[in-house]
Amino acid sequence: MTSKQKQLNLKKQMAPYEKSDLKRSIMQLVNTLGPFFLLWFLAFESLSVSYFLTLGISVIAAGFLVRIFIIFHDCCHHSFFKNRSANKIVGTITGIITVFPYHQWQHDHNVHHATSGNLDKRGTGDIWTLTVKEYQAASLTTRAAYRMYRNPLVMFLLGPIYVFLLKNRFNRKGARKNERTNTYLINAAIVGLYALMCWAIGWEAFLMVQGPIFLISGAAGIWLFYVQHTFEDSYFEEDDKWEYVKAAVEGSSFYKLPKVMQWLTGNIGFHHIHHLSPRVPNYNLEDAHYNTAELKNVPTITLSTSLQSLRFRLWDEDSQNFTGYQAAKKAALSKKQNRAGKAASVKP
Numbered sequence: 646m647t648s649k650q651k652q653l654n655l656k657k658q659m660a661p662y663e664k665s666d667l668k669r670s671i672m673q674l675v676n677t678l679g680p681f682f683l684l685w686f687l688a689f690e691s692l693s694v695s696y697f698l699t700l701g702i703s704v705i706a707a708g709f710l711v712r713i714f715i716i717f718h719d720c721c722h723h724s725f726f727k728n729r730s731a732n733k734i735v736g737t738i739t740g741i742i743t744v745f746p747y748h749q750w751q752h753d754h755n756v757h758h759a760t761s762g763n764l765d766k767r768g769t770g771d772i773w774t775l776t777v778k779e780y781q782a783a784s785l786t787t788r789a790a791y792r793m794y795r796n797p798l799v800m801f802l803l804g805p806i807y808v809f810l811l812k813n814r815f816n817r818k819g820a821r822k823n824e825r826t827n828t829y830l831i832n833a834a835i836v837g838l839y840a841l842m843c844w845a846i847g848w849e850a851f852l853m854v855q856g857p858i859f860l861i862s863g864a865a866g867i868w869l870f871y872v873q874h875t876f877e878d879s880y881f882e883e884d885d886k887w888e889y890v891k892a893a894v895e896g897s898s899f900y901k902l903p904k905v906m907q908w909l910t911g912n913i914g915f916h917h918i919h920h921l922s923p924r925v926p927n928y929n930l931e932d933a934h935y936n937t938a939e940l941k942n943v944p945t946i947t948l949s950t951s952l953q954s955l956r957f958r959l960w961d962e963d964s965q966n967f968t969g970y971q972a973a974k975k976a977a978l979s980k981k982q983n984r985a986g987k988a989a990s991v992k993p
Contacts, residue, residue: 652890659922662933681709688854707861708909715911721751722923741834748824762892765884777973805863873916893920899945
């Protein structure tokens with residue numbers, strides 16, 4: 646069996662897991678939305694007791710907001726329900742809660758799936774990544790902007806504010822009418838909901854509860870997306886060599902989390918399965934992984950080893966792995982010295 650045939654066979658093995666289960670989907674809505682709204686209410690009530698207690702409750706509520714986003718995410722892939730209209734309705738509602746425009750994010754995320762790991766098609770729905778050669782050839786302004794963008798404080802603290810609150814409010818260039826309308830609808834609903842909450846409990850109380858939940862869940866969401874594609878021996882290839890299945894299995898990690906965190910993040914740690922087949926609903930991802938023999942040796946990272954990803958800044962096309970700025974600088978200096986040595990040795 647050729648490599649191509651093996652890849653096609655692997656993708657076909659996902660078919661049994663691509664079927665959504667209405668009862669499981671409804672149960673997930675209940676056990677996710679219910680606890681989130683209850684925790685939000687408890688966080689508000691705790692303001693009169695201690696703000697430290699409020700922050701503690703907010704951390705847990707943020708976990709449930711991440712889980713709500715996973716439902717939104719599945720709806721964007723039409724995998725949460727069999728009915729496309731049901732996915733659109735629930736996706737729009739959960740988009741209001743998570744401040745994400747349904748159709749716009751659906752477009753960008755589908756592009757991400759179709760181009761993940763493709764060096765010639767970067768820029769939509771992914772994290773800005775430069776190769777070592779691109780970074781070395783870039784201007785000082787571009788280098789400074791890139792280093793700022795990849796700084797953990799900017800990416801995980803300012804990132805959620807910029808992407809979720811600002812960038813998500815505007816339509817992309819070339820968006821169709823239904824996409825633009827959906828964005829306007831979600832924007833109006835968010836403004837209306839927030840205005841109602843500020844009127845009901847006061848804007849100070851609203852910000853003291855919603856602020857931490859938003860920032861914590863936003864940072865967690867960006868971290869999950871970052872670490873699922875930024876690990877040492879990930880996969881990046883030029884377009885003529887790029888392969889969808891290899892990009893999914895080798896370029897998307899299996900983030901092995903503790904069971905509670907795995908549940909709160911809707912099994913999205915099985916990211917290789919999700920990229921292999923986006924139609925697999927989140928509650929089937931774990932079964933798809935453990936019941937597929939060919940996936941036993943996929944790139945696996947844990948909560949502790951994933952922290953190493955913070956050191957990875959650039960993709961090294963020569964060594965086919967992620968590296969840091971200093972390692973790239975040393976490699977460039979070493980090559981320069983080698984070239985100088987060779988040039989000196991050929992002189993008469």
